Structure formats: C-alpha cells, structure tokens
Amino acid sequence: MNFHTRKWIKPEDLNPNGTLFGGSLLAWVDEAAAIYAIIQLENHRVVTKYISEINFMASARQGEIVELGMEPTHWGKTSLTLRCEVRNKLTRETIVKIDRIIFVSLDEHGQPAPHGKTRIEYVADRLGQPRAPHEQEPQA
Numbered sequence: 001m002n003f004h005t006r007k008w009i010k011p012e013d014l015n016p017n018g019t020l021f022g023g024s025l026l027a028w029v030d031e032a033a034a035i036y037a038i039i040q041l042e043n044h045r046v047v048t049k050y051i052s053e054i055n056f057m058a059s060a061r062q063g064e065i066v067e068l069g070m071e072p073t074h075w076g077k078t079s080l081t082l083r084c085e086v087r088n089k090l091t092r093e094t095i096v097k098i099d100r101i102i103f104v105s106l107d108e109h110g111q112p113a114p115h116g117k118t119r120i121e122y123v124a125d126r127l128g129q130p131r132a133p134h135e136q137e138p139q140a
C-alpha cells in the first residue's frame with residue numbers, strides 16, 4: 001500500500017472533543033481515493049459508488065500529521081475497488097481502515113463506462129520515463 005497523501009490536523013478539523021473530526025477524515029479519504037482512481041482509470045469522470053464499513057481505530061490530535069494509503073483490490077469492468085488505511089505519520093498508529101471504496105468510471109452522459117484497466121499503471125511508464133524508486137514492482 002502506498003501512502004502518498006499527507007494531512008496536517010488543524011483547528012478546523014477537530015470535533016467538540018478536541019480530536020480529529022471523522023467527517024474531515026472521510027472527506028480527505030474520499031478525495032485521495034478519487035484522485036487515485038482518476039489517475040489509474042485515466043478518466044476524470046469517476047464517482048464514489050460505495051464505501052464499506054469504516055473502522056475508526058484510534059484518534060488524532062491537532063498538530064499531528066496523518067498519511068492516507070490506497071491499494072487497488074479489484075479491477076471491475078466499470079469499477080475500481082480500493083482498500084484504504086489512514087495512519088499517524090510519525091508513530092504509524094492506524095487511525096482508520098476501510099476495506100472497500102468502489103469508484104465507477106462514467107462516460108460523458110454520466111453512464112457507467114468500461115475502463116479497460118486490469119492492473120496498476122505508472123504515469124512514468126505511460127510517458128516513457130524512468131520510474132521513481134517508490135514506483136518499482138513489489139518483489140515476489
């Protein structure tokens with residue numbers, strides 16, 4: 001799982017308890033996941049279809065930094081399923097886990113459209129450029 005997105009917890013992200021507000025966290029997750037899906041499916045017309053059980057495992061406080069990880073788990077015909085984890089950047093404590101966030105690729109009429117993708121693609125490969133170190137295939 002790659003943790004590409006980092007967020008800094010600010011006063012406006014807190015709940016009345018003074019800890020990270022779940023709604024802010026879910027907005028960050030949905031945006032990071034949508035960006036991941038848009039890049040992988042090469043289509044900016046991508047919508048969130050389904051989010052599975054959300055397990056808030058730990059809290060976080062103002063000033064802390066969290067990182068959001070995404071991993072594709074199923075390439076459908078028009079859909080892409082991602083697994084997500086959010087953790088504290090410095091302690092690696094897991095804050096939330098979501099098993100399935102499903103995005104659907106749409107055509108210009110807003111109808112589901114086959115995306116033709118079956119595996120992770122790297123933008124560097126599409127551009128014929130060398131991959132960055134974190135973009136190497138996992139070793140068996």
Ligand SMILES: CC(C)(COP(=O)(O)OP(=O)(O)OC[C@H]1O[C@@H](n2cnc3c(N)ncnc32)[C@H](O)[C@@H]1OP(=O)(O)O)[C@@H](O)C(=O)NCCC(=O)NCCS
Nearest residue numbers: 047048049050075076077078079080102104106110111112
């Ligand atoms: C996304 C949308 C166009 C899909 O319409 P639909 O009639 O369900 O389309 P389909 O039945 O053809 O399903 C499309 C894909 O979604 C998957 N899907 C549909 N309902 C699902 C569900 N409840 N759970 C998981 N996957 C689902 C299907 O399996 C299919 O994937 P596949 O092609 O890879 O097999 C429609 O539901 C929609 O517009 N929803 C609102 C999306 C939105 O606005 N999101 C932002 C949040 S407000």
